[in-house]
Ligand SMILES: Nc1nc2c(ncn2[C@@H]2O[C@H](COP(=O)(O)OP(=O)(O)OP(=O)(O)O)[C@@H](O)[C@H]2O)c(=O)[nH]1
């Protein structure tokens with residue numbers, strides 16, 4: 001079995017800060033989600049979308065699922081993503097992360113290939129980056145217990161487990177300005193990003 005067969009895109013959030021649903025964001029007349037899917041196809045055989053609006057994905061050839069434990073934030077999406085996927089390690093990315101770094105994905109795979117870890121996440125100072133990361137399918141029960149205690153933080157969950165951390169300085173070799181972790185939370189984030197790539201926001 002391919003240990004790294006599956007990738008999950010989380011698109012089940014409320015987009016409160018962006019004020020429109022980020023999963024439908026278009027850049028240069030193309031849906032960002034479609035770009036993410038196409039990129040991930042280079043590296044993963046199975047792609048799963050976790051969305052709160054599955055009716056907008058009818059006809060897509062990938063698996064589309066919704067949270068089973070609702071209203072608990074990203075861990076809800078990680079939970080169902082792990083349940084629905086069919087490999088040991090599952091790659092997770094958010095629907096508002098426009099820059100996929102395939103070399104870094106390959107690097108993480110190689111780092112954990114011969115290890116048995118709960119997750120592979122990257123450090124940023126004292127913090128971690130919860131996406132552009134791998135999680136072990138084994139975590140389903142741990143996440144359920146964490147959420148039952150009404151704890152929602154990915155980092156506090158990972159601290160309790162056997163997590164493999166990539167050091168910030170090692171990750172920066174792949175992405176010196178950290179763009180592979182860029183996520184578009186606000187309209188300002190979006191307009192900065194569009195400016196960077198030389199586009200205007202066109203809805
Ligand atoms: N499946 C699922 N995904 C979620 C949930 N909450 C957030 N996410 C996803 O997790 C990722 C990171 O979340 P945020 O950047 O905070 O996005 P958000 O929660 O939609 O936006 P805000 O409301 O502004 O916090 C995004 O891909 C969201 O779609 C949830 O309850 N379920």
Ligand SMILES: [Mg+2]
Nearest residue numbers: 013014015073
């Ligand atoms: Mg949020």
